[in-house]
Amino acid sequence: MKVLVINDYYSGGGAENVFRTTSELLLEDQHVEVEVFYGSNERTSPKSVFAYFFNRKIKKDLCHLLNNFMPDVIHIHNYYHLLSPSVFIGIRRYRKKHPELKVVFTAHDYHLLNPSSGLLRYKGKKAFRIPENFTLFQLFRSRLDYRGPLHSFIKKLHWIFAMHIVKVRREINLVICPSLFMNNLFEKRTRLKTVVLRNPLAFYQEGDFDNKVGTSEELRYTYVGRLSEEKGLHAFLHAFKQLTTKNKKVFLDVLGEGEEKEDLIVLCKALKIDEYVEFYGYLKGDEVKRILERNNILVLPSLCYENAPLSIIEGAAMGNIVMASNLGGMIELAKMTDQYYLINDWEKELVDVSEKVRNCQFVPNKVRDINLFDKENYKGNLIRLYRSI
Structure with missing residues (x-):
C-alpha cells in the first residue's frame, strides 16, 4: 500500500507534530x-492573496508527485x-x-x-467564542480574524x-x-464519514517521579502551547497574580512561542509577577x-473549543494534576485522568482550586x-482504516 501524507508545514504546532509522527x-x-508533501519547513504566509486561494506551484508539484508515486491513499492534515x-x-x-x-483527512480544527x-x-x-450551535449567517456577520475586517x-x-467552488x-x-x-x-453538520482516533503521544507515563515537587511545598504550574490570544493566558496571569499575593511558593513555566509572547512578558512585569513566571520559548x-x-x-x-490538546494527557502522564477550561475537547481529555479540575472562570476560581490542591496529600496523576494514545496503537488503527476504505 502506498500512502501520501500532506500538510501545510513540516514543523510548527500540534498538527505538524501529528503529521510528522504519522509519516x-x-x-x-x-x-x-x-x-510526504508539505508547503514549507516552517510557518510562513502565502506569497500573495491569489496564492492563498490557488497556489499554482503547489498544484504542479503535487500533480508531478502523484503521477510518479501513484498512491493508494492520501492522508491530509x-x-x-x-x-x-x-x-x-x-x-x-x-x-x-x-x-x-481514497482520501483521508484528519480534522485538527x-x-x-x-x-x-x-x-x-x-x-x-x-x-470571543462562537456558540456550538452557530449558524453560518452568524459567522458571516462577525469578524473572524484578529488582524482586522479585511483579513476577515x-x-x-x-x-x-x-x-462551494472547489x-x-x-x-x-x-x-x-x-x-x-x-x-x-x-x-451534526456534515454527511462525511467520520471515525474517532486519538492523536499519538510524544512520551508516556513511567511511574516514578523522584524529582516531582509536592504541592504542599510548592505549586509549580506548566503551560504548554501556542502563545496566542485565544489561549486565555492574559486572564490566567491576572488570576496567577492573586496566587502570588497569598503565597510566594508558586511558579509558572510557559513553554511555547506565538504572537502574544512579548505582550505576555510585558504583562508579567506590569503585574509584578515576572519573578514567578519563566518563558522558555519552544522546547523539544x-x-x-x-x-x-x-x-x-x-x-x-484556553478561551476556545480546543479539539484534542495532548498537553493535558502528556502533563497527566508525567504526574501533573490537570486544570483546564470547561470547554470542547478539553473536558473529555481531562476526564481521562485521575485528578482534574474543569474551570469556568480562572480569575474567580484559580485561587480556591489551588488551595484545595495544596491542602491535599499529593499523589502523582495518571492517565486511565x-x-x-500509544504510537503503535495509532499506527495499527490507521493502517486498518486505510485498508477498510
Whole structure:
C-alpha cells in the first residue's frame, strides 16, 4: 500500500507534530510505502492573496508527485494556510484516471465546518467564542480574524471558494476526529464519514517521579502551547497574580512561542509577577518532559473549543494534576485522568482550586487508559482504516 501524507508545514504546532509522527510511524511498516508533501519547513504566509486561494506551484508539484508515486491513499492534515484548495483540484484530476484512490483527512480544527478554524470571532484583538450551535449567517456577520475586517473578509471568501467552488469535501472519503467533541460536530453538520482516533503521544507515563515537587511545598504550574490570544493566558496571569499575593511558593513555566509572547512578558512585569513566571520559548519533547517531570500542575486556560490538546494527557502522564477550561475537547481529555479540575472562570476560581490542591496529600496523576494514545496503537488503527476504505 502506498500512502501520501500532506500538510501545510513540516514543523510548527500540534498538527505538524501529528503529521510528522504519522509519516514516521508509517515508514516503520514494511507493507507501507510513504511519501510526504508539505508547503514549507516552517510557518510562513502565502506569497500573495491569489496564492492563498490557488497556489499554482503547489498544484504542479503535487500533480508531478502523484503521477510518479501513484498512491493508494492520501492522508491530509492541513492545507488551507499555504497549500491552498488547489491540492484538491490536483487530487480530483489524478482521481479521474485512478478512481480507486481514497482520501483521508484528519480534522485538527474546525475549518471544514466554517470559516473560523478555531470557532472564534473578534472585537479588536479580543477573542470571543462562537456558540456550538452557530449558524453560518452568524459567522458571516462577525469578524473572524484578529488582524482586522479585511483579513476577515478574505478568510470568508477563501472558505466559500474551498467549500462551494472547489468543493473540497467531495474528495474526502473519511474524516479522522481526534476527539468525540469534534466527531459530534461533524456528525451534526456534515454527511462525511467520520471515525474517532486519538492523536499519538510524544512520551508516556513511567511511574516514578523522584524529582516531582509536592504541592504542599510548592505549586509549580506548566503551560504548554501556542502563545496566542485565544489561549486565555492574559486572564490566567491576572488570576496567577492573586496566587502570588497569598503565597510566594508558586511558579509558572510557559513553554511555547506565538504572537502574544512579548505582550505576555510585558504583562508579567506590569503585574509584578515576572519573578514567578519563566518563558522558555519552544522546547523539544525531551525538554518539555523534563519540566513536566518536575512540576505538579498542568494548566490549559484556553478561551476556545480546543479539539484534542495532548498537553493535558502528556502533563497527566508525567504526574501533573490537570486544570483546564470547561470547554470542547478539553473536558473529555481531562476526564481521562485521575485528578482534574474543569474551570469556568480562572480569575474567580484559580485561587480556591489551588488551595484545595495544596491542602491535599499529593499523589502523582495518571492517565486511565494511556494505550489509547500509544504510537503503535495509532499506527495499527490507521493502517486498518486505510485498508477498510
